[in-house]
Amino acid sequence: MEQSTPDLLQRTSQPRYPNGERKLAQNVFMQTTWSLLALTALGQLLLLVWLDLMS
Numbered sequence: 001m002e003q004s005t006p007d008l009l010q011r012t013s014q015p016r017y018p019n020g021e022r023k024l025a026q027n028v029f030m031q032t033t034w035s036l037l038a039l040t041a042l043g044q045l046l047l048l049v050w051l052d053l054m055s
Contacts, residue, residue, distance in 0.1 A: 015023040 017023060
């Protein structure tokens with residue numbers, strides 16, 4: 001099973017720009033998704049700290 005992993009990764013390589021950057025990195029949907037995920041994580045962290053200070 002370990003030998004098939006590199007072959008699978010080579011066959012399913014992500015589309016890239018000529019400079020090597022992944023095409024999904026400039027996709028607006030992906031940027032929005034990651035931004036919302038980061039904001040949610042930051043909000044969770046702030047809530048955790050606030051609840052810890054309140055108790």
